[in-house]
Amino acid sequence: MTKKRIFPNFEYPIAYCIAGVDEVGRGPLVGDVVTAAVILDPDNPIEGLKDSKKLSEKKRALLSEEIKEKATAWSIGRASPEEIDTLNILHATMLAMQRAVQSLAITPDYVLVDGNRAPTFASEQGNIDSQAVVKGDDRVIEISAASILAKVARDNEMIALDKKHPEYGFAKHKGYPTKMHLEKIIEHGVLDCYRQSFKPVARVLGINK
Numbered sequence: 001m002t003k004k005r006i007f008p009n010f011e012y013p014i015a016y017c018i019a020g021v022d023e024v025g026r027g028p029l030v031g032d033v034v035t036a037a038v039i040l041d042p043d044n045p046i047e048g049l050k051d052s053k054k055l056s057e058k059k060r061a062l063l064s065e066e067i068k069e070k071a072t073a074w075s076i077g078r079a080s081p082e083e084i085d086t087l088n089i090l091h092a093t094m095l096a097m098q099r100a101v102q103s104l105a106i107t108p109d110y111v112l113v114d115g116n117r118a119p120t121f122a123s124e125q126g127n128i129d130s131q132a133v134v135k136g137d138d139r140v141i142e143i144s145a146a147s148i149l150a151k152v153a154r155d156n157e158m159i160a161l162d163k164k165h166p167e168y169g170f171a172k173h174k175g176y177p178t179k180m181h182l183e184k185i186i187e188h189g190v191l192d193c194y195r196q197s198f199k200p201v202a203r204v205l206g207i208n209k
Contacts, residue, residue, distance in 0.1 A: 017072075019108035020142025021097050021118075024052070024150040026089050028175030029185070029201050030194045031157060032078040033093050036149035037100035039073040039108055040142050046070055049144040051137040052151040064152040067145045074145075075103035076153050085197040094119035100146075101128070112136060114143045165191065 017039060025033040040046070046066055048059070055063065068074060077100030079092035087095065098119050101111055107123045114136035121128040136143040155174055162171035167188050173181045177200050185194075185204050194201045 017106065017109045018142050019073075019101060019104060019111045020114075020136070020140055020144070020146045021100060021111055022052075022114040022137055022143050022147040022150055023093050023097065024147070024154045025175070026093055027177070028195075029177050029181070029198050030081070030170070030175040030191070031154065031161065032080055033084060033089065033096050034150045034154040034157075035077040035093070035096040035100040036146040036153070037073075037075050037077065037097075037104055037108075037111075038067060038071050038142050038145040038149060039104065039106055040145060041070055041072045044070045046141075046145070049141045049148070051144060052147040054138075055148070057155070060148050060152050063145075063148050067149055071145065073104045073106040074149060075100050075105075076149065077101070077103060081193055081195045084195050088197070089195075090117075098122075112140050112143055114147065161193065 019037050019039050021035060021037045023033060023035045025031060046063065048063060052060055077096040077098070079096040083095065084092040097113060098121060101108070101121045108128060111118070111121050111128055111130040113130060113132050116132050116134055118130045118132040121130050133140055133143065137147040138144070158170045158174045162169070168184045169180060182200055185201065190196070190201055190204055196202060196205060
């Protein structure tokens with residue numbers, strides 16, 4: 001009898017190729033929204049996978065490297081600040097998720113997406129079945145792995161941005177609208193990498209005009 005894995009309202013053989021997808025960066029005022037897609041190898045398990053927000057920065061970095069080494073396939077997708085301003089953050093996030101899945105070296109049989117909404121995923125053979133999973137980054141290891149890759153990728157981009165513009169404190173707030181960050185925008189102005197459609201940024205642009 002073929003061993004099956006059950007989740008949450010369907011079941012499939014262990015050999016079924018599942019991709020987990022998650023995003024990081026919907027709330028920040030600056031930078032891309034970053035997504036990841038991961039297909040794990042059941043014969044090469046990874047210990048300690050969970051929601052990236054529940055892991056230390058050091059643990060996330062270590063797991064990120066292990067995922068890249070052991071996963072059957074993984075990829076990063078993104079949508080730029082310009083795309084976010086044009087499409088809105090929800091649709092830009094869906095686009096970034098589609099890009100992550102399209103970039104996988106292997107086409108999955110099924111895609112599980114963290115949250116309550118999943119975009120349409122397609123391959124050369126047609127649409128790929130998918131399902132949104134509320135709190136999926138805590139319930140599905142493929143999504144946990146994706147959340148870790150996306151979080152580490154985006155945090156590293158904020159650290160790199162901090163080196164270019166240390167006066168903004170990107171390494172500390174990672175682009176989120178903290179009090180300190182909002183004060184820095186007012187003091188130093190809006191960089192090209194900011195999301196101009198987000199209210200705190202639009203407000204500062206209005207002040208500076």
